[in-house]
Amino acid sequence: MSKLYSGAEIVFKCLEDQGVDTIFGYPGGAVLPIYDELKNFSSVKHFLVRHEQGAGHAAEGYARSSGKPGVALVTSGPGATNIVTALTDAYMDSVPIVCISGQVPTHLIGTDAFQEADTTGITRPCTKHNWLVKDVKNLAKTIHRAFEVATTGRPGPVLIDIPKDVQFQKTNYTKYKKLKKLNGKAKNNFSQSEIDELIKLMSNSSKPIFYTGGGVINSGPKASALLRELVYATGFPITSTLQGLGAFPGNDNQFVGMLGMHGTYEANNAMHDCDLMINVGARFDDRITGKIDEFSPKSKKVHIDIDPSSINKNVKVDLPIIGDVSEVINATLRSIKKKKLNFTKSNKQKISKWWEKIEKWRSIRSLDYINSEETIKPQYAVQRLYELTKDKDTFITTEVGQHQMWAAQHYKFDKPNRWMTSGGLGTMGYGLPAAIGVQVAHPNKLVIDIAGEASVLMTMQEMSTAVQYSLPIKIFILNNEYMGMVRQWQELLHDKNYSESYTAALPDFVKLAEAYGCVGMKATTPEELDDKIIEMLNTERPVIFDCRVDKVENCFPMIPSGKPHNQMLLGPSDKKEKKITGKGKILV
Amino acid sequence: MSKAKSAYSIPGKKGKLDTHIIVVWVDNEAGVLARVVGLFSGRGYNIESLAVAEVDPKLNISRITIVTTGTPQVIEQIKLQLKKLVPVHKVANFMRNDKKVIFKEMALFKVVGNDLKRKKALNACKKYNAVILDKTKKSCVIQITALRREIDLMAKNLKKLGLVSLSRTGAVAMTRGADTFR
Numbered sequence: 110m111s112k113l114y115s116g117a118e119i120v121f122k123c124l125e126d127q128g129v130d131t132i133f134g135y136p137g138g139a140v141l142p143i144y145d146e147l148k149n150f151s152s153v154k155h156f157l158v159r160h161e162q163g164a165g166h167a168a169e170g171y172a173r174s175s176g177k178p179g180v181a182l183v184t185s186g187p188g189a190t191n192i193v194t195a196l197t198d199a200y201m202d203s204v205p206i207v208c209i210s211g212q213v214p215t216h217l218i219g220t221d222a223f224q225e226a227d228t229t230g231i232t233r234p235c236t237k238h239n240w241l242v243k244d245v246k247n248l249a250k251t252i253h254r255a256f257e258v259a260t261t262g263r264p265g266p267v268l269i270d271i272p273k274d275v276q277f278q279k280t281n282y283t284k285y286k287k288l289k290k291l292n293g294k295a296k297n298n299f300s301q302s303e304i305d306e307l308i309k310l311m312s313n314s315s316k317p318i319f320y321t322g323g324g325v326i327n328s329g330p331k332a333s334a335l336l337r338e339l340v341y342a343t344g345f346p347i348t349s350t351l352q353g354l355g356a357f358p359g360n361d362n363q364f365v366g367m368l369g370m371h372g373t374y375e376a377n378n379a380m381h382d383c384d385l386m387i388n389v390g391a392r393f394d395d396r397i398t399g400k401i402d403e404f405s406p407k408s409k410k411v412h413i414d415i416d417p418s419s420i421n422k423n424v425k426v427d428l429p430i431i432g433d434v435s436e437v438i439n440a441t442l443r444s445i446k447k448k449k450l451n452f453t454k455s456n457k458q459k460i461s462k463w464w465e466k467i468e469k470w471r472s473i474r475s476l477d478y479i480n481s482e483e484t485i486k487p488q489y490a491v492q493r494l495y496e497l498t499k500d501k502d503t504f505i506t507t508e509v510g511q512h513q514m515w516a517a518q519h520y521k522f523d524k525p526n527r528w529m530t531s532g533g534l535g536t537m538g539y540g541l542p543a544a545i546g547v548q549v550a551h552p553n554k555l556v557i558d559i560a561g562e563a564s565v566l567m568t569m570q571e572m573s574t575a576v577q578y579s580l581p582i583k584i585f586i587l588n589n590e591y592m593g594m595v596r597q598w599q600e601l602l603h604d605k606n607y608s609e610s611y612t613a614a615l616p617d618f619v620k621l622a623e624a625y626g627c628v629g630m631k632a633t634t635p636e637e638l639d640d641k642i643i644e645m646l647n648t649e650r651p652v653i654f655d656c657r658v659d660k661v662e663n664c665f666p667m668i669p670s671g672k673p674h675n676q677m678l679l680g681p682s683d684k685k686e687k688k689i690t691g692k693g694k695i696l697v
Numbered sequence: 698m699s700k701a702k703s704a705y706s707i708p709g710k711k712g713k714l715d716t717h718i719i720v721v722w723v724d725n726e727a728g729v730l731a732r733v734v735g736l737f738s739g740r741g742y743n744i745e746s747l748a749v750a751e752v753d754p755k756l757n758i759s760r761i762t763i764v765t766t767g768t769p770q771v772i773e774q775i776k777l778q779l780k781k782l783v784p785v786h787k788v789a790n791f792m793r794n795d796k797k798v799i800f801k802e803m804a805l806f807k808v809v810g811n812d813l814k815r816k817k818a819l820n821a822c823k824k825y826n827a828v829i830l831d832k833t834k835k836s837c838v839i840q841i842t843a844l845r846r847e848i849d850l851m852a853k854n855l856k857k858l859g860l861v862s863l864s865r866t867g868a869v870a871m872t873r874g875a876d877t878f879r
């Protein structure tokens with residue numbers, strides 16, 4: 110008879126078979142048997158966080174930067190409820206996370222036992238699927254299924270709830286063989302005729318645009334390479350959502366910048382005026398479309414997405430293509446090469462007028478701002494950070510708010526998986542723990558969290574984690590003492606009633622850094638900024654960098670609420686802009 | 698500028714609402730109904746009636762029949778979202794006025810009153826396959842199977858004939874002829 114393993118051992122056997130070498134977690138009563146086994150499985154390294162939300166975001170950072178699923182281990186009750194934010198975040202941004210939670214013993218479930226919560230009930234709407242394992246015989250099968258669900262199709266978080274008695278029970282374990290077959294819910298479902306139709310639309314279009322999103326990143330590095338090939342072959346302009354940044358080089362001339370609420374003038378106007386929109390792995394989010402009834406009224410819309418429920422959810426499209434981005438682009442490229450050898454040349458001619466128009470929009474330089482010699486402008490800080498780190502293979506995470514948008518606008522990414530930000534859920538406090546996850550996945554790379562002082566305080570405790578494991582993450586805080594985006598909306602839309610958006614008692618971040626046992630730095634003038642950034646980059650320990658920026662700078666350009674793409678607010682008004690902006694372009 | 702005091706876009710035009718019957722085949726496992734119903738409530742879809750029971754004990758499959766209203770776009774979303782759920786095998790939907798599909802609800806009426814009233818009540822129910830399930834000197838329980846609006850009507854009419862209690866199921870559906878749901 111084969112050896113019997115306890116449920117706790119089976120958890121690790123499964124993790125080993127899945128190739129998991131890193132987990133983020135926090136122990137507690139209901140997961141003690143699992144923690145007890147940790148010492149016997151040296152291939153799995155556990156990172157102790159300071160709050161379960163941190164474990165979730167770290168797993169997200171790990172997953173997004175490496176392409177592998179992130180794994181978190183938490184206890185029952187508060188352990189599980191603390192990770193709900195991170196699971197919801199991963200669900201919104203399609204990040205593969207496997208969360209294992211402990212549960213009270215099966216005979217106590219439903220009795221309001223100590224640290225009992227209906228974990229599968231609570232996490233049902235924020236996971237792709239979850240399981241409560243009541244019989245140890247089902248444990249291995251369930252864990253392997255969980256990895257399959259998390260990583261196939263449109264990726265997402267899953268949760269496995271394991272009662273404590275199941276962790277002690279013993280059963281057999283048979284080694285897992287990875288099935289090649291995709292999850293039944295995630296087939297490539299497109300046909301050659303759809304590809305042909307796409308190519309026909311592309312060759313007939315005179316005002317085309319690629320609108321790419323996080324689906325390209327999720328489809329793997331190959332998808333980004335293929336996308337670049339396709340975009341260069343066609344000569345079309347390309348814009349990207351927040352999550353898609355890095356799939357196409359940010360400093361390439363064909364890239365017209367990010368689109369959406371804080372996207373560039375050229376990207377949004379091109380989206381509005383185009384006659385062919387090719388959506389590659391994006392989901393027509395409300396921050397992208399603005400007013401839906403006036404969204405790109407004259408265009409034929411193609412939507413490439415692996416999730417059938419994304420099609421026609423927000424915007425009706427003319428040609429849906431359901432499949433994995435890299436497969437679809439690959440098929441398209443193959444067909445182009447086979448059929449139309451001179452596609453590139455003939456097309457570039459045809460769309461040259463379109464490019465002229467785009468260049469005109471571009472000449473407005475909508476990301477410009479008025480720089481200052483006295484105070485550090487937040488945009489300037491991001492630009493300097495970019496210039497001083499662009500030659501390194503840098504990974505950027507962010508929190509949520511103005512600094513996030515400035516980072517997206519001014520940091521030019523040229524590789525996928527280098528940009529980790531909370532887009533769908535907009536979780537303040539995401540960036541610091543995510544940076545920890547990224548640094549764990551890439552020990553020798555430069556990892557910077559571009560942060561706001563309000564956001565970063567939400568998960569500041571994780572600095573302690575960074576110090577414990579000597580993870581040299583750099584927390585670059587654009588400190589304006591306000592919840593900047595809240596302040597901006599209050600200024601523009603609520604008659605400057607700055608209700609509760611100022612933080613009156615901020616900590617001294619330099620002393621805070623020292624208290625955590627890492628390095629604190631501070632910059633207050635543009636003059637010293639470069640030197641201080643270089644000093645930060647040369648520090649091989651975790652750093653909290655307090656960059657004091659202009660307190661009242663606003664993030665522009667901006668599509669105000671309920672407006673279509675061609676009615677953007679441009680930056681602080683200057684005369685040049687007033688001349689160029691025509692009817693419907695409202696200036697602040 | 699006009700002041701829209703929200704970071705969200707204003708609602709677009711609303712389409713026409715249709716009533717659809719959605720049939721879902723699911724693994725009969727713990728929490729599966731909560732997943733389906735939670736999807737409806739979470740995304741703001743509406744459930745008019747619901748019927749669920751295991752139909753294949755061997756394969757462990759339950760069949761859920763849901764009556765819902767929504768714009769064509771919403772109905773399509775409901776279908777696609779349901780198909781994404783891991784325990785869901787198959788989803789079918791059709792309009793309530795689809796001639797190719799039969800659908801029925803069952804209702805139990807408890808009528809309390811004298812002979813005449815009870816007789817009248819039974820007569821009124823006759824055309825809906827009325828069956829008397831329980832009878833005493835003062836009361837009777839009548840079972841009918843009919844459409845939703847017919848049951849609504851009967852419930853209203855029986856009030857004056859001594860209806861004291863009403864219990865009804867959600868709609869169940871089946872295709873006419875030899876075809877089955879795809």
